Amino acid sequence: MKKAILFILLPTLLFAQDFAKHVNPFIGTGGHGHTFPGATVPYGMVQLSPDTRIDGSWDGCGGYHYDDSTIYGFSHTHLNGTGVSDYGDIMLMPTMGKPSFDKNIYSSTFSHANEKASAGFYAVKLEKHNIDVRLTTSTRVGLHEYTFNKAGQANIILDLNHRDKLLEGTIRIIDDRTIEVLRRSEAWARNQYVFARIEFNVPLKVNLVKEENKENTKLEGIYKGTELALSFSKSVKKGEKIHVKVSLSPTSYEGAKLNSSEINLLDFEKVKKEAEILWNKELSKIEVTSDDKDKLAIFYTALYHTMMQPNIAQDLDGKYRGRDNQIHTAEGFDYYTVFSLWDTFRGAHPLYTLIDKKRTSDYINTFIKQYEQGGRLPVWELASNETDCMIGYHSVSVIADAMAKGITGFDYEKAFEASKASAMRDVLGLEAYKKNGFISMDDEHESVSKTLEYAYDDWCIAQMAKLLKKQEDYQYFMMRSQNWKNIFDWETGFMRPKKNGGWDKPFDPREVNNNFTEGNSWQYSFFVPQDIEGLIQAHGGKDKFEVKLDALFNAESKTTGREQVDVTGLIGQYAHGNEPSHHMAYLYNYVGKPEKTNEKVKYILDNFYKNTPDGLIGNEDCGQMSAWYVLSSIGLYQVTPGQEYINTVDPIFENVNIKNTEKLIKLPRTQEKESYFINFELYDWVNCLRHKPRENYYYIVPIIDVENKSFVTDLKIELKPYKSIGKVYYSFDDELNFKEYKSPILIKKSTKVNAYTEIYHYTEFSIDSTAIRSNTISAQFFKKPNNYSINIKSKYNPQYHAGGPEGLLDGILGTENWRKGDWQGYQSQDFEAVVDLQEVKDITEISARFLQDQRSWIVMPTKVEYYISDDNVNFTYFGSINNTLDPKIEENIILNFTANETKNKKARYVKVIAKNFGKLPEWHQGFGGDAFIFVDEITVK
Known part of the structure; x- marks a missing residue:
């Protein structure tokens, strides 16, 4: 007997059930979930939560980890489950007694036994001074309630140097109950603006100021700097409460003041109840039943x-900060931020199309505005900043999915224009992708993933073009969507990286x-x-x-x-x-x-x-x-x-009701072939x-099958078409006349080899055939400038091998993008190698190239030493160079460490020793970890 799960169209009524009671905000706060337990409302601007981690560590990206026992403060913005740290803006912390801006002093221990969280609410007891904290929020406002359980001087610390780097801080004292704040900061988002209006229910006085590394007791005025903290105080009786309202705005002080009208400072229970109502309204969109409370x-x-993101990013009057860092007004839609699109295009956005069509169109209108103001669709947008984190241009997936499901409320033509423009750029491997039909290791790092994800995104653009009857665009992007086949190895059945026209080897x-x-x-x-x-x-x-x-x-x-x-x-x-x-x-x-x-x-x-x-x-x-x-x-x-x-798939709930679907859909619980797939038009x-698309093998590029880019005397090159179907044609360097490939090619000098596949394609409706040609690809082969050999005494990380030991002598120079595979990496050790010149020679100069990318733990060696020898046993000193590059510099930089000798010295062997930086210092996000040395080319003159 078949059981059915019903998806029922329900009228928009006030919900009768309490769905919010099932929410456990602590799920994901331990392990590697990176969630936070604090108070927020659906898609709200404010996420008011405790911060137990302030070091930017991976498991502290959400600001909180369940294993911790110390709270440093309560900040008003948090990211839900990301793998990179940011936010933690406008941090407040209540204390007692003498105030201090030392985080180790104003922080407090806490116990999970005295901690509670529910949808829209968080509470905890701070043990150090016996202070009870309760938090709740509206969309743009956070509300604090502090209960001081003993008499004395109460302080509220406002520390703008919390978590990420403060670029610009301003605190303006309006009166003894009101202050205004600007916090402009840099972390994952390189230029984030947060304006805040902080209101107290009782008069408080400034009793300590930290301004540009100075502490004083200046009582009023405007405070500015990149080091900025204030303490506000009053004498309290045992059991006395202080309420604090913090209103946020991405645009201005005026915006924060306007947004503060959302709630009343003293209505904590009302605000908490309204937050629960908002959560119940959203959670009621899917009703499931079960006897299992877990x-x-x-x-x-x-x-x-x-529903914790994307987050509303506009003031009550519609003003928002755009991708051009200018203030704009949203008309006819709501503007949002926090688009983790590499993640959310897969499941979260399709869920929104099912239960929240209005927000889906708002998201796309936000995308379009970001395209108009920033020149492209968002990739991973955060606080009006494009982080360029992850890969692809998956905004197009969200747009195509909405269009396929008939969601309206945005300009289809403009959305297509933005999608096409984003796909036609020449960045992040796209130039090679368009030219060759795939991305090679030589072109860009993460080449396999980027090829695959671009191909899917191009299919999405093709679907838009088809709907808009743009046949030429449809054909073009459908062809690009087949590019996955150029990195599919039909012999192993895996997607594989390509290097210099062939498969990268070895492959695991x-x-x-x-x-x-x-x-x-x-x-x-x-x-x-x-x-x-x-x-x-x-x-x-x-x-x-x-x-x-x-x-x-x-x-x-x-x-x-x-x-x-x-x-x-x-x-x-x-x-x-x-x-x-x-x-x-x-x-x-x-x-x-x-x-x-x-x-x-x-x-x-x-x-x-x-x-x-x-x-x-x-x-x-x-x-x-x-x-x-x-x-x-x-x-x-x-x-x-x-x-x-x-x-x-078989659902795990007996009953499911989804609000706001347009049709009644019945899904059999027992799967039969008719129920593998459904659509909302109820087609078969x-x-x-x-x-x-069929297996269009006739467009797949050939394989240029060679182990290495460099050679000493001559090099044999083989060319292979996909599954041995069709013919391969080739030419050398800039020749225009291509020859048919029939047997392996032998080259004896540095040469560029060009190749394409051609096959005759028979259509379904005709015996006529058409010769169809793949993209033309190229591979560059280098005859080594010498016959030197090398014996590496250290052990390179197998991830960073540069093609093996000979990669340090092949004359091929790596670029600043070390992820392309042209550098050798050594961690936790010095680099040492001996070059054999094969005969005794006059030596006037020795140099080696090194790279620094400190964000990736790659730091210049502290010193490079060179020694020479006739017998590879007894070495004499040739010269050394100390590093002078600041390890804190964030840009990727390549340096030659060169030692010269005015008088020729004769030797056959050259020893190179590069001293490792050692443990990463406290200022580094990988503090305590072992630095890498990255070396590419050793040159002896």
Whole structure:
């Protein structure tokens, strides 16, 4: 007997149930979830929460970790589950007695036994001075209530040097109950503006000031600087309460004053109740029933986490700070910020299209304004700053998905214009991607992931073009969407990095390295959501693709290469703790095995989500981790945002009601082939597999199969077409006449080899054929400037090998982008190597190139020493150079450490020793870690 789950259109009524009671804000605050437990309302500007970590550490990105026992203060902005630290703006901390700006003095211990959190509310007892703190918020205002449980001098510390770097601080005393604040700061967002209006319910006086490293007791006026803190005080009786209202604005003091009208300073219980009402209104959009309280807590906390961002970023009058850093007014839509699009395009935004069409159109209108003001769509936008974090241009996925589902309220033509403009730029590997049909290691780091994600995004743009009847654009972007095939190795069945026209070797699909974004080949070889049928065909059909999926989930749960903290929640090589894996369990639906989808999804739901502080298996990532749970638990997941079809799976709840859907949809709980996929037009499921791109192998570029870029005497080059189909043509250097490739080519000098594939394509409707040509690719080969050899005494990190020892003598110079693979990296050790010149020579100069990128722990050596020898046993001193580059400089810099000798010295062997920087200092975010030395080329004259 079939059981059915009903998706019911409900009228917009006041909810009768208390959904907010199920929310547990502590889920994800432990482990690696990076969430925060403080008070906020749905999509609110204010996230008022305690800060237990102020060092910017990875597990402290949300400002709080459940393992901690010290609170440094309560700040008004926080990020939900990100992997990079920022926010923590406008920090207040109540204390007693003599005030201090020493964080170790004004901080306080606390106990979880005296801590409470619910949707829109947080409370804790500060043990040091026995102060009870309660917090709640409206959209733009945070409200504090401090109860001082003993008599004495009460202080409220306002420290603008909290967490990130203060670029500009201003505190203006309006009167003894009101102050205004500007905090302009730099962290992940390089230029963030926060204006605040702080109001007390009782008069307070300034009793200590820290201004530009000076402390004084100046009583009134305007305070400015990059070191700025004030203490406000009054004498209190035992049990006396002080209320503090903090109103935020991204635009101005006037905006903060306007926003303060949202709530009354003394109405704490009313504001708390209104926050609960707002949460119940949003959470009621999906109603599930269960007798399992933990399951309800996990579900509604997950839904809660999806609604903590994006955040409203405009004042009550519509004014907002745009991407051009100018003040604008939103007309006809609300302006938002915090778009973690690499994460959220997969599940969170498809969820919003289901339950929040108005905000979906507001998000897209925000994207369009950012395009108009900043020249491109957002990638990872934060506080009017483009962080350029992660990859792709996944705004186009959100736009295409909304258009496919008929969501209105934004300009389709303008959205397409912005999408196309963002895809036609020549940055981050796009120039090579457009020219060659893929990105090589030589072009850009994370080349495999970028090729795959650009290809999906291009498919999204093609869907927009099709809807808007732009046939030429449709064909162009559909062709680009097939670029994934240029990095698919048909022999191994994996997506592989290419280098100099061929496959990079050696290859280990488990290896986490700089060719992938937070993952490895296993975790990216299934990311072709726009052409799943093509991917299945490339593997040899459904049966073989099923075997490949089984191998993914049954492989050893161990990665090699770089330690990647994001790769968690492993089932085989599937990593649920990071987003690239999130669609993979649903791929069994495409080979007719929904029972396997059900099995894997249920395992993930049961094991990777818990009603505990460490109840998330990886970073929350602005709602994506929770969106997966919300959708999968109710029986849905959209593998391909940008089309109206949604995958189905057995839901874990008996009853699910979704408000504001446009149709009544019944999903069978027992999967049969008709229920693998649905859409809201109730078409037959197979429609979602029709009209897919075929295996267009005739556009795939050839492989230039050579091990290394450099050679000593001569080099044999082989050219291979995809699956040996078609012919390959080649030329050298700038020759225009291409010759057909028939046998391996031998070159004896530095040469550029150009090649393309050509195949005759027969259409379905005609016996006529057309010769179709792939992109022309090029590979550069270098004859070494010498026959030197090298013996490296140190051990390089296998992630950073530059092609092996000879990479230090090949005459190929690495660039500032070390992630492309042309540098050798040595950690926790000095670098030492001996170069054999093969014969005794006159030596006048020795040099070696080193790179610094301190943010990545790569620091210049403190000193480089050179020695020479005739016998490789007894070495004499040639020269040395001390480093003079400041290790704090953030730019990537390359330096030559060169030693000269006015008189020629004869030797056969040259020893190079570079002294490692050692442990990273306290100012560094990796304090205590071991620095790298990165070396590229050794030159002997």
